[in-house]
Amino acid sequence: MAIAIYQVVVIVPNINDAEKMAAAEKIYQEFNEAGIETLLDDRKERAGAKFKDSELIGIPYRVVTGRSLAEGKLEVVTRATGESQDIPIDEVVSTLKQWIDEQL
Numbered sequence: 001m002a003i004a005i006y007q008v009v010v011i012v013p014n015i016n017d018a019e020k021m022a023a024a025e026k027i028y029q030e031f032n033e034a035g036i037e038t039l040l041d042d043r044k045e046r047a048g049a050k051f052k053d054s055e056l057i058g059i060p061y062r063v064v065t066g067r068s069l070a071e072g073k074l075e076v077v078t079r080a081t082g083e084s085q086d087i088p089i090d091e092v093v094s095t096l097k098q099w100i101d102e103q104l
Helices: 018-033 047-057 067-071 089-103
Strands: 008-011 037-041 061-064 073-077 086-090
Touching: 008 018, 008 047, 008 067, 018 037, 018 067, 037 047, 047 061, 047 089, 061 089, 073 089, 086 089
Parallel strands: 008 037, 008 061
Antiparallel strands: 061 073, 073 086
């Protein structure tokens, strides 16, 4: 965590989906306002390429605006364990802030 260039990456698997793109931009802004160093990956790449790149860079947490968005949740993956969980959108920033603060 201490040496990662970003603490969180927000990945939009399908940048052509306006709802998912808007959710990603909103959560990205909220992370920045909370003082969390965040990268928004909105490149025109396949989702797998974006996931691989975030792993190679070593970003500790990956937030994905994927299928769970329809249920009001975002997928959060912890790089160290590979654990994935769906967290309600309004709890994502506070949850990750707590996890990051515990590690620093």
